Amino acid sequence: MTVISESVKEMEGYNLHIVKTEKFKTNTLVWKMKAPISKEEVTLRALLPYVLQSSSKKYPSSTKLRAFLDELYGASFYVDLAKKGDYHVISFALEIANEKFLSDKTPLLRIGMEFLAEILTNPNVANNAFEQDTVEKEKRTHKQRIQSNYDDKMKYSSTRLVEEMCKGERYALHVHGEMDEVAGITAQSLFSYYKKAFSEDELDLYVIGDVSEDEVAAIAHEKIKFSPRQPKLVERSEAVAEREVKTINEVQDVKQGKLNIGFRTNIFYGDEDYYALQVLNGIYGGFSHSKLFINVREKASLAYYAASRLESHKGLMMVMSGIEHRNYEQAVAIINEQMAAMKKGDFSEQELAQTKAVIRNQLLETIDTARGIVEILYHNVVSHQNITLDHWLEQMERATKEDIVKVAQKIQLDTVYFLTGQEAVQ
Amino acid sequence: MEKITFEQLQEELYYEKLANGLDVYILPKRGFNKTYATFTTKYGSVDNHFIPLGKEEFVKVPDGIAHFLEHKLFEKEDGDVFQQFSRQGASANAFTSFTRTAYLFSSTSNVELNLETLMDFVQEPYFTEKTVEKEKGIIGQEITMYDDNPDWRLYFGLIENLYQNHPVKIDIAGTIDSISHITKDMLYECYNTFYHPSNMLLFVVGPVDVEKIMNQIKENQAKKPFESQPEIKRRFEAEKKEANEGKKILEMNVQTPKCLLGIKALHHDQSGMEMLKNELTTNVLLDMLFGKSSVNYEQLYNEGLIDDTFSYDYTQESGFGFAMIGGDTSNPEQLVARLKEMLFAIKNGGLTEEALLRTKKKKIGGFLRAVNSPEFIANQFTRYAFNEMNLFDVVPTLEKMTIDEVKRVANEFISEERLSVCQIMPKKK
Incomplete structure (x- = not known):
C-alpha cells in the first residue's frame, strides 16, 4: 500500500513536490524556506514573511491584496514560522477553491500560483528597500507577537524550558526572534536579508490537490525561478553528556502551576532507534491511554493534562502538565517513576500494541488534511532523508519491547522547569 | 433511509x-x-x-x-x-x-x-x-x-x-x-x-x-429498551433587551491589553431558516465592516490599534446570541472608540453591492474549505440541526442574499444599548 504518492521535481533553485489526490475540494500550495537558525538573523528572518505577505508591487496595500484573495473565492493565505531542530523554517500557505466545485470556472490554480510567485518575487520595493511604512507597521505588530508569548502561560512555560535546557545552543533561540532586535531593523536591512534568504535558503514548493502534475510543473517553471544553490546544513550536535539535572522555579502571578520537564533522547528523525522512540513516547505520554495520563491525571487526580511529545529534529522529549503549586513534588515524582518504569520495561504487550495502533491511526488521520501531508513530507527535507510513510509505519510496527527498553536507557532527564504562583516554602 | x-x-x-x-x-x-x-x-x-x-x-x-x-x-x-x-x-x-x-x-x-x-x-x-x-x-x-x-x-x-x-x-x-x-x-x-x-x-x-x-x-x-419520553421542559428567566453592563476591566498578569466589543443579539426566539438567514447576514455584515480587505481594517491596522489577533464573529442560539469584535491592542480605549464610530457610520451608508459580492465569494470559498474537514461537517451539521437549520443551505442562502437585507440587519442590529465592552489590562505593579 502506498499511503501518499509524492512526486518530486527539481526546478530552478527549488524542489517541487506534488501530491495528487481527489479528496479535497481545494488545492493547497505551501512554499517553504529553510536556513540554519542564528542569533544574528533570527529576528530579521522572523519579520520577513509578515512584510512579504502584506503587499507586493502588483498589490501595493494589504487592502488590495486581501480584496484580490476574497475575489478568488476567499483563498486563505497565511505565513507561519517554525523551528525544526537547528533550522528556522518559513512557510507561505495558500489554499484555494477547486473550480470543479463552483459554478464559475475561472482557472483558480493558475491564478493562485501566479499570486504566490508575485508575493515571493515581486515585493513592494524601491531603491533597494521595502516600503518604509509597511516595515514600520509590521515591526510594531511583530513586537506584539513576541510579547504575546508571555500572556499565554502554557506557551510561555514551554519556551522557558527550552531556553533553560538548551542555553548556548541554536535551539534556544525564539521562533519569532528577540524583542530588542526589532527596533534596529530598517527597510534596507530587511531587503538585503530578503535577497540573501532567497539566494541561500533551501526552497521547496508543495502542491496538494486534484491537479495535473504536468500543468503544475509548467506553471511553476514559467513563474517561479531562483538561482541554484547548495543548501546550508548544520552538523548534528554532539550528544550532550549526562549532567546534573537543572531545576528552575519561576514565580509569577498565576493560579495554576505549569510543570515542564525536558529529556534528552539524542535520537533524531530517521535514526535506527527513532521508531522505537516514537512508540516509547506513545506509551509514556503521547495519548490518553498513556502512563502520564493514567497516573498523573486519572489515578492521582493532580492535573487536567499531562503529556509528552518529541522534538524529532533535536533529539528531545518534553513533558508538560498543569498542577496546583503544592503538588509539585508529587507530580515530579510520578513523572520520574513512570520514566523509570519505561527503563525497566515495565509495560505490557497490550500497552505496546494499543500504542502502535493509535500512532498508525494518528498518522493516517494527519494525511487527511493537506497541511498534514506537507508537514509529514517536509520531515524528509529537514533531515535530508527519503523515508516514505509506508516505511515509517512498517519500522514503527516492528519495534519490540527490547528495542524500547534499549531506547529508554538512552533517555536522560535534563531540566525541570516550574512556573509557580507561590514562593518555595523553606 | x-x-x-x-x-x-x-x-x-x-x-x-x-x-x-x-x-x-x-x-x-x-x-x-x-x-x-x-x-x-x-x-x-x-x-x-x-x-x-x-x-x-x-x-x-x-x-x-x-x-x-x-x-x-x-x-x-x-x-x-x-x-x-x-x-x-x-x-x-x-x-x-x-x-x-x-x-x-x-x-x-x-x-x-x-x-x-x-x-x-x-x-x-x-x-x-x-x-x-x-x-x-x-x-x-x-x-x-x-x-x-x-x-x-x-x-x-x-x-x-x-x-x-x-x-x-x-x-x-x-x-x-x-x-x-x-x-x-x-x-x-x-x-x-x-x-x-x-x-x-x-x-x-x-x-x-x-x-x-x-x-x-x-x-x-x-437492543436497548428506551421508552418514549415526553418533551423536555426547560426554563429560562426573562432577559432584558439591553446589555446588562456597558463596560468591564479585568486586571491580569499579561503584557499586552486585550479588548472585545460585544453586541447582544436582537432576536432570541428565531429558529430554522429565519435564524440561518439572520446569523449569516450578520456575519456577512461584520465581514464587510471589518474583513481584511475592508477600509476599516486597514485604518485600524495603520493606526496601530489591532494586530493579527483581531477577529470578529456572530453566533446565535435559541435564547441568546452575540457579536464579538476585537483582539490584542496597545490602546483599548481608542480601539473601542474607533470600532463604535465605524459601526454607527455604516448605518448611514457605505455598504456597497461590490463589497457584498466579494464577501459572498469569500464565504462560499470558505465553506468549500470547511467541508474538507469531517470534524466541521459533523459538528456544524449537528449544531444547525438542533436549531432546525440545514448546514447545506449556507451556500444557496449566501447566493441569494441582497444588499438590502444586509442594510436592514445593520440598522436593527447595531445599537448602543445592546453594546458592551470588556478589557484585560496588565496588572499594576
Missing part, C-alpha cells in the same frame, strides 16, 4: 429517524482514511433549570454539571473508555458547549467496533460517589487552567456584561465551588432527562459503507 444529494459540492447525505427517536446522518467521504463520528445530545451548560424525567417540579442544578457529566461518562466499572478506544486504534474525545454535549471518535480502522463502543458507552452510564469525587480534582485543574487564560476570561467577561439572567453567562465548566456540590444522583437525574435518543443526533462521516453502518446503528439501538 432518505438520500439528499448536493450536486455542486458532489456530496451525498443519508438520513433516518429511528424508532426510538434518534436522528442518524451518514455522509460518505471517499478517498479519506478516517471515519469521524459524533454522538451529540441537545444538552449544554445553559440547560440548568428543568423538570427532571418523571418529576413534576422544576429543579436548578449546580453550574458546570453538563460538562462534569461529559467527563464521567468515560469511566466504567471495568475501566476507562479511552483505553478501549485506543486498543481499537481510535482516538476519542468529547466537548460540552452552551447547548450541546458531543462524544466522538475518529479512526482509520475498526470503524464498526469503534462505533459500537461510542453508542454503548454514551448509553450506559456508570457513576459512583468515589469516581465523582476523584473527578473534582481533575476538573478543578481544568477550571484553574482557564482562569489563567486571558482570552477565555475576556470572552466570558463580555458575555457576563451582555446577559443579566441567561445561564449563557455561566462558565461551561462551572467553578471549583459549584462542582463541589455535584453528586452521583444529580448526574443520573441530568442523564436520564437529557440523554434520551429523541434528544440526540448521531453523525458518521468517512469512507464508509452507508447501508452497513445504518443497519449496525439500527440493530444497536433496537
Whole structure:
C-alpha cells in the first residue's frame, strides 16, 4: 500500500513536490524556506514573511491584496514560522477553491500560483528597500507577537524550558526572534536579508490537490525561478553528556502551576532507534491511554493534562502538565517513576500494541488534511532523508519491547522547569 | 433511509429517524482514511433549570454539571473508555458547549467496533460517589487552567456584561465551588432527562459503507429498551433587551491589553431558516465592516490599534446570541472608540453591492474549505440541526442574499444599548 504518492521535481533553485489526490475540494500550495537558525538573523528572518505577505508591487496595500484573495473565492493565505531542530523554517500557505466545485470556472490554480510567485518575487520595493511604512507597521505588530508569548502561560512555560535546557545552543533561540532586535531593523536591512534568504535558503514548493502534475510543473517553471544553490546544513550536535539535572522555579502571578520537564533522547528523525522512540513516547505520554495520563491525571487526580511529545529534529522529549503549586513534588515524582518504569520495561504487550495502533491511526488521520501531508513530507527535507510513510509505519510496527527498553536507557532527564504562583516554602 | 444529494459540492447525505427517536446522518467521504463520528445530545451548560424525567417540579442544578457529566461518562466499572478506544486504534474525545454535549471518535480502522463502543458507552452510564469525587480534582485543574487564560476570561467577561439572567453567562465548566456540590444522583437525574435518543443526533462521516453502518446503528439501538419520553421542559428567566453592563476591566498578569466589543443579539426566539438567514447576514455584515480587505481594517491596522489577533464573529442560539469584535491592542480605549464610530457610520451608508459580492465569494470559498474537514461537517451539521437549520443551505442562502437585507440587519442590529465592552489590562505593579 502506498499511503501518499509524492512526486518530486527539481526546478530552478527549488524542489517541487506534488501530491495528487481527489479528496479535497481545494488545492493547497505551501512554499517553504529553510536556513540554519542564528542569533544574528533570527529576528530579521522572523519579520520577513509578515512584510512579504502584506503587499507586493502588483498589490501595493494589504487592502488590495486581501480584496484580490476574497475575489478568488476567499483563498486563505497565511505565513507561519517554525523551528525544526537547528533550522528556522518559513512557510507561505495558500489554499484555494477547486473550480470543479463552483459554478464559475475561472482557472483558480493558475491564478493562485501566479499570486504566490508575485508575493515571493515581486515585493513592494524601491531603491533597494521595502516600503518604509509597511516595515514600520509590521515591526510594531511583530513586537506584539513576541510579547504575546508571555500572556499565554502554557506557551510561555514551554519556551522557558527550552531556553533553560538548551542555553548556548541554536535551539534556544525564539521562533519569532528577540524583542530588542526589532527596533534596529530598517527597510534596507530587511531587503538585503530578503535577497540573501532567497539566494541561500533551501526552497521547496508543495502542491496538494486534484491537479495535473504536468500543468503544475509548467506553471511553476514559467513563474517561479531562483538561482541554484547548495543548501546550508548544520552538523548534528554532539550528544550532550549526562549532567546534573537543572531545576528552575519561576514565580509569577498565576493560579495554576505549569510543570515542564525536558529529556534528552539524542535520537533524531530517521535514526535506527527513532521508531522505537516514537512508540516509547506513545506509551509514556503521547495519548490518553498513556502512563502520564493514567497516573498523573486519572489515578492521582493532580492535573487536567499531562503529556509528552518529541522534538524529532533535536533529539528531545518534553513533558508538560498543569498542577496546583503544592503538588509539585508529587507530580515530579510520578513523572520520574513512570520514566523509570519505561527503563525497566515495565509495560505490557497490550500497552505496546494499543500504542502502535493509535500512532498508525494518528498518522493516517494527519494525511487527511493537506497541511498534514506537507508537514509529514517536509520531515524528509529537514533531515535530508527519503523515508516514505509506508516505511515509517512498517519500522514503527516492528519495534519490540527490547528495542524500547534499549531506547529508554538512552533517555536522560535534563531540566525541570516550574512556573509557580507561590514562593518555595523553606 | 432518505438520500439528499448536493450536486455542486458532489456530496451525498443519508438520513433516518429511528424508532426510538434518534436522528442518524451518514455522509460518505471517499478517498479519506478516517471515519469521524459524533454522538451529540441537545444538552449544554445553559440547560440548568428543568423538570427532571418523571418529576413534576422544576429543579436548578449546580453550574458546570453538563460538562462534569461529559467527563464521567468515560469511566466504567471495568475501566476507562479511552483505553478501549485506543486498543481499537481510535482516538476519542468529547466537548460540552452552551447547548450541546458531543462524544466522538475518529479512526482509520475498526470503524464498526469503534462505533459500537461510542453508542454503548454514551448509553450506559456508570457513576459512583468515589469516581465523582476523584473527578473534582481533575476538573478543578481544568477550571484553574482557564482562569489563567486571558482570552477565555475576556470572552466570558463580555458575555457576563451582555446577559443579566441567561445561564449563557455561566462558565461551561462551572467553578471549583459549584462542582463541589455535584453528586452521583444529580448526574443520573441530568442523564436520564437529557440523554434520551429523541434528544440526540448521531453523525458518521468517512469512507464508509452507508447501508452497513445504518443497519449496525439500527440493530444497536433496537437492543436497548428506551421508552418514549415526553418533551423536555426547560426554563429560562426573562432577559432584558439591553446589555446588562456597558463596560468591564479585568486586571491580569499579561503584557499586552486585550479588548472585545460585544453586541447582544436582537432576536432570541428565531429558529430554522429565519435564524440561518439572520446569523449569516450578520456575519456577512461584520465581514464587510471589518474583513481584511475592508477600509476599516486597514485604518485600524495603520493606526496601530489591532494586530493579527483581531477577529470578529456572530453566533446565535435559541435564547441568546452575540457579536464579538476585537483582539490584542496597545490602546483599548481608542480601539473601542474607533470600532463604535465605524459601526454607527455604516448605518448611514457605505455598504456597497461590490463589497457584498466579494464577501459572498469569500464565504462560499470558505465553506468549500470547511467541508474538507469531517470534524466541521459533523459538528456544524449537528449544531444547525438542533436549531432546525440545514448546514447545506449556507451556500444557496449566501447566493441569494441582497444588499438590502444586509442594510436592514445593520440598522436593527447595531445599537448602543445592546453594546458592551470588556478589557484585560496588565496588572499594576
